[in-house]
Amino acid sequence: MIKSLLIANRGEIAIRLLKTANRMDIKTFCFQTPQEANAVYLRWADEVIVLPDENVSRSIFLDAAAIVAYAKQYKIEGIHPGYGFLSENPLLPKLCNEAGIVFVGPDAQLIEQMGDKNQARHIAIDTGLTVVKGSDQPILSIEAARQVIKETGYPVILKALAGGGGKGMRIVHQPEELESAYKMAVNEAKNAFGNGAMLIERYVEEPRHIEVQVLADKHGNAVHLFERECSIQRNHQKLLEEAPSAALTDELRKKMTADALALVKKTGYFTLGTVEFLLDKAGQHYFMEMNTRIQVEHPVTEAITGLDLVEWQIRTACGEPLTFKQSDVKKKGWAIEFRVNAEDVQAAFSPDFGIIDEMNFPAYPGLRVDSGFVPGSVIPSMYDSLMAKLIVSGRNREAALERALEIMERSRIKGVKTTIPFFKAVLHDPRFISGNFNTAFIAGMKTPFHQEANxxxxxxxxxxxxxxxxxxxxxxxxxxxxxxxxxxxxxxxxxx
Structure with missing residues:
Protein backbone atom coordinates (compact mmCIF):
# COMPACT_ATOMS: atom_id res chain seq x y z
CA MET A 1 0.00 0.00 0.00
CA ILE A 2 1.27 3.46 -0.89
CA LYS A 3 2.09 5.89 1.92
CA SER A 4 1.59 9.13 -0.04
CA LEU A 5 -0.75 10.27 -2.81
CA LEU A 6 -0.87 13.28 -5.12
CA ILE A 7 -4.43 14.32 -5.99
CA ALA A 8 -4.10 15.74 -9.50
CA ASN A 9 -7.52 17.38 -9.55
CA ARG A 10 -9.57 20.07 -7.82
CA GLY A 11 -13.05 20.84 -6.52
CA GLU A 12 -15.44 18.29 -5.09
CA ILE A 13 -13.67 15.23 -6.52
CA ALA A 14 -10.39 16.31 -4.89
CA ILE A 15 -12.14 16.52 -1.51
CA ARG A 16 -13.80 13.15 -2.11
CA LEU A 17 -10.41 11.51 -2.82
CA LEU A 18 -8.69 13.31 0.05
CA LYS A 19 -11.27 12.10 2.59
CA THR A 20 -10.71 8.44 1.74
CA ALA A 21 -6.93 8.76 1.49
CA ASN A 22 -6.80 10.50 4.87
CA ARG A 23 -8.93 7.75 6.42
CA MET A 24 -6.49 5.18 4.98
CA ASP A 25 -3.56 7.03 6.64
CA ILE A 26 -2.10 8.00 3.27
CA LYS A 27 -0.33 11.36 3.24
CA THR A 28 -2.01 13.61 0.71
CA PHE A 29 -0.71 16.34 -1.60
CA CYS A 30 -2.64 18.87 -3.72
CA PHE A 31 -1.84 21.67 -6.14
CA GLN A 32 -2.63 25.28 -5.26
CA THR A 33 -3.21 27.43 -8.33
CA PRO A 34 -3.29 31.24 -8.44
CA GLN A 35 -6.78 30.99 -9.94
CA GLU A 36 -8.07 29.26 -6.77
CA ALA A 37 -5.60 30.29 -4.12
CA ASN A 38 -8.16 29.80 -1.32
CA ALA A 39 -9.94 26.75 -2.72
CA VAL A 40 -11.78 24.62 -0.17
CA TYR A 41 -10.10 21.37 -1.26
CA LEU A 42 -6.72 22.66 -0.09
CA ARG A 43 -7.93 22.50 3.53
CA TRP A 44 -8.14 18.71 3.30
CA ALA A 45 -4.58 18.11 2.03
CA ASP A 46 -1.67 17.28 4.32
CA GLU A 47 0.67 19.24 2.09
CA VAL A 48 0.00 21.84 -0.60
CA ILE A 49 2.22 22.26 -3.64
CA VAL A 50 2.11 25.95 -4.57
CA LEU A 51 2.24 26.75 -8.28
CA PRO A 52 3.60 30.30 -8.57
CA ASP A 53 3.61 30.45 -12.37
CA GLU A 54 0.15 31.28 -13.68
CA ASN A 55 0.92 29.84 -17.12
CA VAL A 56 1.92 26.50 -15.58
CA SER A 57 -1.07 26.45 -13.26
CA ARG A 58 -3.59 26.95 -16.05
CA SER A 59 -2.62 23.61 -17.63
CA ILE A 60 -1.40 21.63 -14.61
CA PHE A 61 -4.48 19.41 -14.38
CA LEU A 62 -3.87 18.26 -17.98
CA ASP A 63 -0.04 18.15 -17.97
CA ALA A 64 0.96 14.54 -17.25
CA ALA A 65 4.71 15.20 -17.48
CA ALA A 66 4.57 18.14 -15.05
CA ILE A 67 2.46 16.19 -12.56
CA VAL A 68 4.87 13.25 -12.54
CA ALA A 69 7.81 15.64 -12.20
CA TYR A 70 6.24 17.16 -9.08
CA ALA A 71 5.53 13.70 -7.66
CA LYS A 72 9.18 12.75 -8.11
CA GLN A 73 10.36 16.03 -6.59
CA TYR A 74 8.23 15.50 -3.47
CA LYS A 75 8.89 11.72 -3.39
CA ILE A 76 5.17 10.90 -3.65
CA GLU A 77 4.36 7.21 -4.17
CA GLY A 78 1.02 7.45 -6.00
CA ILE A 79 -1.02 9.73 -8.26
CA HIS A 80 -4.82 9.86 -8.51
CA PRO A 81 -6.21 11.91 -11.43
CA GLY A 82 -9.85 11.84 -10.32
CA TYR A 83 -12.09 12.15 -13.36
CA GLY A 84 -11.74 14.30 -16.48
CA PHE A 85 -9.42 14.38 -19.46
CA LEU A 86 -6.24 13.69 -17.45
CA SER A 87 -7.68 10.41 -16.14
CA GLU A 88 -8.25 9.30 -19.74
CA ASN A 89 -4.74 10.17 -20.95
CA PRO A 90 -2.60 7.00 -21.28
CA LEU A 91 0.56 9.11 -21.08
CA LEU A 92 0.08 9.60 -17.33
CA PRO A 93 0.17 5.87 -16.38
CA LYS A 94 3.08 5.38 -18.80
CA LEU A 95 5.12 8.08 -17.11
CA CYS A 96 4.10 6.81 -13.67
CA ASN A 97 5.26 3.32 -14.57
CA GLU A 98 8.62 4.62 -15.80
CA ALA A 99 9.06 6.64 -12.59
CA GLY A 100 8.04 3.80 -10.26
CA ILE A 101 4.91 5.67 -9.15
CA VAL A 102 1.55 3.94 -8.63
CA PHE A 103 -1.13 5.26 -10.98
CA VAL A 104 -4.56 4.86 -9.37
CA GLY A 105 -6.32 3.44 -12.37
CA PRO A 106 -5.73 0.79 -15.05
CA ASP A 107 -2.54 0.61 -17.09
CA ALA A 108 -1.87 2.65 -20.22
CA GLN A 109 -2.73 -0.16 -22.64
CA LEU A 110 -6.20 -0.61 -21.15
CA ILE A 111 -6.86 3.14 -21.27
CA GLU A 112 -5.73 3.25 -24.91
CA GLN A 113 -7.87 0.26 -25.88
CA MET A 114 -11.06 1.40 -24.22
CA GLY A 115 -10.49 5.10 -24.89
CA ASP A 116 -10.38 4.43 -28.62
CA LYS A 117 -14.02 3.82 -29.47
CA ASN A 118 -13.15 1.79 -32.56
CA GLN A 119 -10.88 -0.58 -30.63
CA ALA A 120 -13.39 -0.83 -27.81
CA ARG A 121 -16.13 -1.65 -30.29
CA HIS A 122 -14.13 -4.50 -31.84
CA ILE A 123 -13.19 -5.88 -28.41
CA ALA A 124 -16.85 -5.84 -27.42
CA ILE A 125 -17.80 -7.70 -30.61
CA ASP A 126 -15.07 -10.30 -29.99
CA THR A 127 -16.40 -10.72 -26.46
CA GLY A 128 -19.88 -11.45 -27.78
CA LEU A 129 -21.56 -8.18 -26.83
CA THR A 130 -24.18 -6.64 -29.09
CA VAL A 131 -23.22 -3.33 -30.70
CA VAL A 132 -25.15 -0.86 -32.83
CA LYS A 133 -24.50 -1.15 -36.56
CA GLY A 134 -21.80 1.30 -37.64
CA SER A 135 -18.30 1.95 -38.95
CA ASP A 136 -15.55 -0.67 -38.58
CA GLN A 137 -12.68 1.80 -39.04
CA PRO A 138 -11.97 5.40 -38.02
CA ILE A 139 -13.76 7.91 -40.26
CA LEU A 140 -11.31 10.51 -41.57
CA SER A 141 -13.34 12.22 -44.31
CA ILE A 142 -16.86 13.23 -45.23
CA GLU A 143 -16.71 10.81 -48.17
CA ALA A 144 -15.95 7.90 -45.84
CA ALA A 145 -18.83 9.01 -43.64
CA ARG A 146 -21.24 8.92 -46.57
CA GLN A 147 -20.12 5.39 -47.50
CA VAL A 148 -20.79 4.07 -44.00
CA ILE A 149 -24.20 5.75 -43.85
CA LYS A 150 -25.18 3.97 -47.08
CA GLU A 151 -25.04 0.77 -45.00
CA THR A 152 -26.49 2.07 -41.72
CA GLY A 153 -29.10 4.51 -43.01
CA TYR A 154 -30.27 7.60 -41.15
CA PRO A 155 -30.35 8.74 -38.41
CA VAL A 156 -26.73 8.32 -37.30
CA ILE A 157 -24.57 9.63 -34.50
CA LEU A 158 -21.05 10.93 -35.04
CA LYS A 159 -18.68 10.26 -32.14
CA ALA A 160 -15.15 11.50 -31.57
CA LEU A 161 -12.96 8.39 -31.70
CA ALA A 162 -10.79 9.56 -28.80
CA GLY A 163 -13.57 11.41 -27.02
CA GLY A 164 -15.80 11.35 -24.02
CA GLY A 165 -18.05 13.59 -21.96
CA GLY A 166 -20.27 14.45 -24.92
CA LYS A 167 -17.51 16.29 -26.81
CA GLY A 168 -17.34 15.80 -30.57
CA MET A 169 -20.79 14.21 -30.87
CA ARG A 170 -23.53 15.09 -33.33
CA ILE A 171 -26.81 13.42 -34.34
CA VAL A 172 -27.63 13.56 -38.05
CA HIS A 173 -31.19 12.88 -39.23
CA GLN A 174 -31.01 13.87 -42.91
CA PRO A 175 -28.32 13.81 -45.68
CA GLU A 176 -28.34 17.62 -45.98
CA GLU A 177 -27.30 17.90 -42.30
CA LEU A 178 -24.26 15.64 -42.61
CA GLU A 179 -21.58 17.98 -43.92
CA SER A 180 -22.05 20.75 -41.37
CA ALA A 181 -22.51 18.28 -38.48
CA TYR A 182 -19.37 16.39 -39.51
CA LYS A 183 -17.28 19.57 -39.64
CA MET A 184 -18.52 20.73 -36.23
CA ALA A 185 -17.90 17.34 -34.63
CA VAL A 186 -14.38 17.09 -36.09
CA ASN A 187 -13.44 20.61 -35.02
CA GLU A 188 -14.75 20.04 -31.51
CA ALA A 189 -12.90 16.72 -31.27
CA LYS A 190 -9.64 18.29 -32.44
CA ASN A 191 -9.94 21.09 -29.90
CA ALA A 192 -10.83 18.76 -27.03
CA PHE A 193 -8.70 15.69 -27.77
CA GLY A 194 -6.25 16.65 -30.52
CA ASN A 195 -7.80 13.97 -32.74
CA GLY A 196 -10.52 14.59 -35.32
CA ALA A 197 -11.18 10.95 -36.26
CA MET A 198 -14.83 9.92 -36.03
CA LEU A 199 -16.87 6.80 -35.35
CA ILE A 200 -20.32 6.52 -36.95
CA GLU A 201 -23.18 4.44 -35.59
CA ARG A 202 -26.83 4.07 -36.40
CA TYR A 203 -28.60 6.35 -33.91
CA VAL A 204 -30.88 4.52 -31.50
CA GLU A 205 -33.95 6.73 -31.13
CA GLU A 206 -34.84 7.71 -27.56
CA PRO A 207 -32.86 5.01 -25.73
CA ARG A 208 -32.12 4.76 -22.05
CA HIS A 209 -28.51 5.18 -20.92
CA ILE A 210 -27.55 2.45 -18.44
CA GLU A 211 -24.06 1.89 -17.05
CA VAL A 212 -22.65 -0.96 -15.00
CA GLN A 213 -20.04 -0.31 -12.32
CA VAL A 214 -17.28 -2.94 -12.28
CA LEU A 215 -14.38 -3.52 -9.90
CA ALA A 216 -11.49 -5.91 -10.55
CA ASP A 217 -8.09 -6.69 -9.08
CA LYS A 218 -4.81 -7.81 -10.66
CA HIS A 219 -5.42 -11.43 -9.63
CA GLY A 220 -8.34 -12.22 -11.94
CA ASN A 221 -11.14 -11.41 -9.51
CA ALA A 222 -13.96 -9.16 -10.70
CA VAL A 223 -17.40 -8.10 -9.48
CA HIS A 224 -20.13 -5.81 -10.69
CA LEU A 225 -21.69 -3.27 -8.32
CA PHE A 226 -25.04 -3.11 -10.13
CA GLU A 227 -26.14 -0.40 -12.54
CA ARG A 228 -26.86 3.32 -12.73
CA GLU A 229 -29.50 5.09 -14.83
CA CYS A 230 -28.02 8.12 -16.61
CA SER A 231 -30.76 9.06 -19.10
CA ILE A 232 -31.44 12.59 -17.82
CA GLN A 233 -28.87 14.45 -19.88
CA ARG A 234 -28.48 17.51 -22.06
CA ASN A 235 -26.18 17.54 -25.11
CA HIS A 236 -24.89 14.13 -23.93
CA GLN A 237 -23.93 15.65 -20.56
CA LYS A 238 -25.45 13.88 -17.56
CA LEU A 239 -27.40 15.98 -15.07
CA LEU A 240 -29.03 13.37 -12.84
CA GLU A 241 -28.25 9.72 -12.13
CA GLU A 242 -29.86 7.04 -10.02
CA ALA A 243 -29.13 3.54 -8.82
CA PRO A 244 -30.53 1.10 -9.50
CA SER A 245 -32.46 1.69 -12.75
CA ALA A 246 -36.25 1.57 -12.84
CA ALA A 247 -36.02 0.15 -16.38
CA LEU A 248 -34.28 -3.13 -15.56
CA THR A 249 -35.93 -6.42 -14.69
CA ASP A 250 -33.89 -8.95 -12.74
CA GLU A 251 -33.37 -10.92 -15.94
CA LEU A 252 -32.15 -7.91 -17.93
CA ARG A 253 -29.91 -6.87 -15.03
CA LYS A 254 -28.26 -10.31 -15.08
CA LYS A 255 -27.63 -10.05 -18.83
CA MET A 256 -26.14 -6.56 -18.71
CA THR A 257 -23.93 -7.18 -15.71
CA ALA A 258 -22.76 -10.48 -17.23
CA ASP A 259 -21.79 -8.63 -20.42
CA ALA A 260 -19.88 -6.04 -18.41
CA LEU A 261 -17.93 -8.69 -16.51
CA ALA A 262 -17.23 -10.61 -19.72
CA LEU A 263 -15.57 -7.48 -21.13
CA VAL A 264 -13.50 -7.13 -17.95
CA LYS A 265 -12.32 -10.75 -18.22
CA LYS A 266 -11.60 -10.43 -21.95
CA THR A 267 -9.33 -7.40 -21.52
CA GLY A 268 -7.76 -8.28 -18.17
CA TYR A 269 -9.08 -5.01 -16.82
CA PHE A 270 -8.32 -4.06 -13.21
CA THR A 271 -9.37 -1.34 -10.71
CA LEU A 272 -12.60 0.62 -11.03
CA GLY A 273 -14.38 0.96 -14.39
CA THR A 274 -17.78 1.59 -15.96
CA VAL A 275 -19.27 -0.27 -18.92
CA GLU A 276 -21.95 1.83 -20.61
CA PHE A 277 -24.93 0.57 -22.60
CA LEU A 278 -27.85 1.89 -24.61
CA LEU A 279 -31.20 0.25 -23.95
CA ASP A 280 -33.77 0.55 -26.74
CA LYS A 281 -37.54 0.53 -26.48
CA ALA A 282 -37.67 -3.21 -27.25
CA GLY A 283 -35.44 -4.04 -24.29
CA GLN A 284 -32.30 -4.77 -26.35
CA HIS A 285 -29.08 -3.41 -24.88
CA TYR A 286 -26.04 -2.37 -26.90
CA PHE A 287 -22.47 -1.81 -25.76
CA MET A 288 -21.57 1.87 -26.05
CA GLU A 289 -18.20 2.45 -24.37
CA MET A 290 -16.13 1.80 -21.27
CA ASN A 291 -14.87 4.50 -18.92
CA THR A 292 -11.59 3.62 -17.25
CA ARG A 293 -11.86 5.98 -14.28
CA ILE A 294 -14.04 6.88 -11.36
CA GLN A 295 -17.28 8.50 -12.50
CA VAL A 296 -18.90 11.72 -11.28
CA GLU A 297 -21.94 9.66 -10.34
CA HIS A 298 -20.11 7.00 -8.28
CA PRO A 299 -21.76 8.10 -4.98
CA VAL A 300 -25.12 6.54 -5.90
CA THR A 301 -23.40 3.16 -6.21
CA GLU A 302 -21.73 3.71 -2.85
CA ALA A 303 -25.13 4.54 -1.37
CA ILE A 304 -26.79 1.29 -2.44
CA THR A 305 -23.80 -1.04 -1.79
CA GLY A 306 -22.14 0.52 1.26
CA LEU A 307 -18.72 0.25 -0.43
CA ASP A 308 -16.11 3.02 -0.63
CA LEU A 309 -15.24 2.89 -4.33
CA VAL A 310 -12.24 5.19 -3.98
CA GLU A 311 -10.73 2.96 -1.31
CA TRP A 312 -11.07 -0.12 -3.49
CA GLN A 313 -9.77 1.76 -6.51
CA ILE A 314 -6.62 2.59 -4.54
CA ARG A 315 -6.27 -0.91 -3.10
CA THR A 316 -6.63 -2.71 -6.43
CA ALA A 317 -4.27 -0.26 -8.16
CA CYS A 318 -1.69 -1.10 -5.48
CA GLY A 319 -2.09 -4.81 -6.24
CA GLU A 320 -4.27 -5.86 -3.32
CA PRO A 321 -6.84 -8.59 -4.07
CA LEU A 322 -10.58 -8.16 -3.58
CA THR A 323 -11.65 -9.53 -0.22
CA PHE A 324 -15.25 -10.20 -1.23
CA LYS A 325 -17.11 -12.16 -3.92
CA GLN A 326 -20.08 -11.25 -6.11
CA SER A 327 -22.46 -12.97 -3.70
CA ASP A 328 -21.24 -10.64 -0.94
CA VAL A 329 -22.33 -7.50 -2.85
CA LYS A 330 -25.88 -6.59 -1.83
CA LYS A 331 -28.14 -3.92 -3.29
CA LYS A 332 -30.04 -1.96 -0.66
CA GLY A 333 -32.39 0.96 -1.16
CA TRP A 334 -32.37 3.63 -3.88
CA ALA A 335 -30.17 6.65 -4.50
CA ILE A 336 -30.40 9.66 -6.84
CA GLU A 337 -27.61 12.15 -7.58
CA PHE A 338 -28.38 15.72 -8.62
CA ARG A 339 -25.55 17.73 -10.20
CA VAL A 340 -25.97 21.29 -8.96
CA ASN A 341 -24.24 23.34 -11.67
CA ALA A 342 -23.76 27.10 -11.78
CA GLU A 343 -25.99 27.46 -14.82
CA ASP A 344 -28.94 29.61 -15.83
CA VAL A 345 -31.63 27.10 -16.71
CA GLN A 346 -33.83 29.78 -18.29
CA ALA A 347 -30.96 30.82 -20.60
CA ALA A 348 -30.45 27.37 -22.13
CA PHE A 349 -28.26 26.19 -19.23
CA SER A 350 -25.59 28.81 -19.93
CA PRO A 351 -22.78 29.03 -17.30
CA ASP A 352 -23.35 31.58 -14.57
CA PHE A 353 -19.98 32.11 -12.89
CA GLY A 354 -19.45 34.46 -9.93
CA ILE A 355 -19.37 34.62 -6.14
CA ILE A 356 -21.57 32.38 -3.99
CA ASP A 357 -23.30 34.67 -1.50
CA GLU A 358 -25.23 31.88 0.18
CA MET A 359 -25.23 28.08 -0.15
CA ASN A 360 -27.31 26.18 2.34
CA PHE A 361 -28.55 22.59 2.04
CA PRO A 362 -30.81 21.13 4.74
CA ALA A 363 -29.41 18.71 7.31
CA TYR A 364 -31.66 15.91 6.15
CA PRO A 365 -31.51 12.13 6.79
CA GLY A 366 -30.43 10.35 3.63
CA LEU A 367 -28.70 13.39 2.10
CA ARG A 368 -25.01 13.40 1.20
CA VAL A 369 -23.50 16.62 -0.13
CA ASP A 370 -20.25 16.51 -2.13
CA SER A 371 -19.06 20.04 -2.86
CA GLY A 372 -15.86 21.96 -3.44
CA PHE A 373 -17.34 25.35 -2.54
CA VAL A 374 -18.64 27.31 0.46
CA PRO A 375 -20.35 30.71 0.74
CA GLY A 376 -17.88 33.35 -0.41
CA SER A 377 -16.23 31.00 -2.91
CA VAL A 378 -15.81 32.10 -6.50
CA ILE A 379 -17.06 29.85 -9.29
CA PRO A 380 -14.14 30.33 -11.72
CA SER A 381 -14.88 30.65 -15.43
CA MET A 382 -11.85 28.57 -16.46
CA TYR A 383 -13.20 25.34 -14.92
CA ASP A 384 -16.47 23.44 -15.20
CA SER A 385 -19.61 24.73 -13.51
CA LEU A 386 -20.22 21.86 -11.06
CA MET A 387 -20.88 23.37 -7.62
CA ALA A 388 -22.15 20.40 -5.65
CA LYS A 389 -23.63 16.93 -5.91
CA LEU A 390 -26.68 16.13 -3.82
CA ILE A 391 -27.01 12.38 -3.27
CA VAL A 392 -30.42 11.46 -1.87
CA SER A 393 -31.11 7.96 -0.54
CA GLY A 394 -34.32 6.21 0.44
CA ARG A 395 -35.60 2.72 1.18
CA ASN A 396 -37.11 2.63 -2.31
CA ARG A 397 -37.52 4.94 -5.33
CA GLU A 398 -40.72 6.53 -4.07
CA ALA A 399 -39.13 7.42 -0.74
CA ALA A 400 -36.03 8.82 -2.46
CA LEU A 401 -38.17 10.99 -4.78
CA GLU A 402 -40.25 12.34 -1.91
CA ARG A 403 -37.14 13.15 0.10
CA ALA A 404 -35.41 14.75 -2.91
CA LEU A 405 -38.31 17.10 -3.58
CA GLU A 406 -38.33 18.35 0.01
CA ILE A 407 -34.54 18.84 -0.10
CA MET A 408 -34.79 20.87 -3.30
CA GLU A 409 -37.50 23.06 -1.79
CA ARG A 410 -35.38 23.74 1.28
CA SER A 411 -32.05 24.32 -0.50
CA ARG A 412 -30.89 27.94 -0.80
CA ILE A 413 -28.19 29.27 -3.12
CA LYS A 414 -27.68 32.97 -3.84
CA GLY A 415 -25.14 34.83 -5.96
CA VAL A 416 -25.22 32.48 -8.93
CA LYS A 417 -28.03 30.72 -10.74
CA THR A 418 -28.13 26.93 -10.51
CA THR A 419 -29.83 23.83 -11.88
CA ILE A 420 -32.04 23.41 -8.81
CA PRO A 421 -35.12 24.87 -10.61
CA PHE A 422 -34.56 22.24 -13.30
CA PHE A 423 -34.48 19.44 -10.75
CA LYS A 424 -37.74 20.68 -9.25
CA ALA A 425 -39.29 20.42 -12.71
CA VAL A 426 -37.91 16.89 -13.12
CA LEU A 427 -39.27 15.80 -9.75
CA HIS A 428 -42.75 17.09 -10.69
CA ASP A 429 -42.72 15.48 -14.16
CA PRO A 430 -45.07 12.45 -14.43
CA ARG A 431 -42.64 10.69 -16.81
CA PHE A 432 -39.81 10.80 -14.28
CA ILE A 433 -42.06 9.95 -11.34
CA SER A 434 -43.31 6.84 -13.18
CA GLY A 435 -39.80 5.82 -14.24
CA ASN A 436 -40.89 5.86 -17.88
CA PHE A 437 -38.32 8.19 -19.47
CA ASN A 438 -35.31 8.16 -21.80
CA THR A 439 -32.53 10.40 -23.15
CA ALA A 440 -35.11 12.59 -24.92
CA PHE A 441 -36.57 13.61 -21.55
CA ILE A 442 -35.39 17.23 -21.60
CA ALA A 443 -36.48 17.74 -25.21
CA GLY A 444 -39.98 16.70 -24.16
CA MET A 445 -40.24 19.11 -21.22
CA LYS A 446 -42.70 22.00 -21.50
CA THR A 447 -40.32 24.17 -19.49
CA PRO A 448 -36.92 23.30 -17.95
CA PHE A 449 -37.83 24.79 -14.57
CA HIS A 450 -40.63 24.30 -12.08
CA GLN A 451 -43.11 27.05 -11.34
CA GLU A 452 -45.74 26.88 -8.60
CA ALA A 453 -49.33 27.55 -9.64
CA ASN A 454 -49.52 31.04 -8.10
Missing amino acids: EEEAAALMALQYYLDEMQNIRYGEMKTENATPWISRMWNKLF
Missing part, protein backbone atom coordinates in the same frame (compact mmCIF):
# COMPACT_ATOMS: atom_id res chain seq x y z
CA GLU A 455 -45.85 31.91 -8.52
CA GLU A 456 -46.41 34.57 -11.21
CA GLU A 457 -49.11 36.30 -9.19
CA ALA A 458 -46.93 36.23 -6.08
CA ALA A 459 -44.02 37.72 -7.99
CA ALA A 460 -46.25 40.51 -9.37
CA LEU A 461 -47.56 41.34 -5.89
CA MET A 462 -44.03 41.41 -4.49
CA ALA A 463 -42.95 43.75 -7.28
CA LEU A 464 -45.91 46.03 -6.62
CA GLN A 465 -45.14 46.07 -2.89
CA TYR A 466 -41.53 46.95 -3.62
CA TYR A 467 -42.68 49.78 -5.89
CA LEU A 468 -45.07 51.15 -3.27
CA ASP A 469 -42.31 50.99 -0.63
CA GLU A 470 -40.05 52.98 -2.91
CA MET A 471 -42.78 55.57 -3.48
CA GLN A 472 -43.24 55.80 0.30
CA ASN A 473 -39.53 56.54 0.65
CA ILE A 474 -39.82 59.21 -1.99
CA ARG A 475 -42.87 60.71 -0.23
CA TYR A 476 -41.01 61.11 3.05
CA GLY A 477 -37.74 62.01 1.43
CA GLU A 478 -37.72 63.93 -1.78
CA MET A 479 -41.27 65.32 -1.45
CA LYS A 480 -40.16 67.34 1.59
CA THR A 481 -37.45 69.09 -0.38
CA GLU A 482 -37.49 71.66 -3.10
CA ASN A 483 -35.88 69.06 -5.44
CA ALA A 484 -39.06 67.05 -5.94
CA THR A 485 -39.80 66.80 -9.65
CA PRO A 486 -43.22 67.33 -11.25
CA TRP A 487 -43.20 63.65 -12.33
CA ILE A 488 -42.77 62.43 -8.72
CA SER A 489 -45.56 64.75 -7.60
CA ARG A 490 -47.93 63.52 -10.31
CA MET A 491 -47.14 59.81 -9.56
CA TRP A 492 -47.69 60.34 -5.86
CA ASN A 493 -51.05 62.05 -6.45
CA LYS A 494 -52.23 59.26 -8.77
CA LEU A 495 -51.34 56.54 -6.25
CA PHE A 496 -52.54 58.28 -3.10
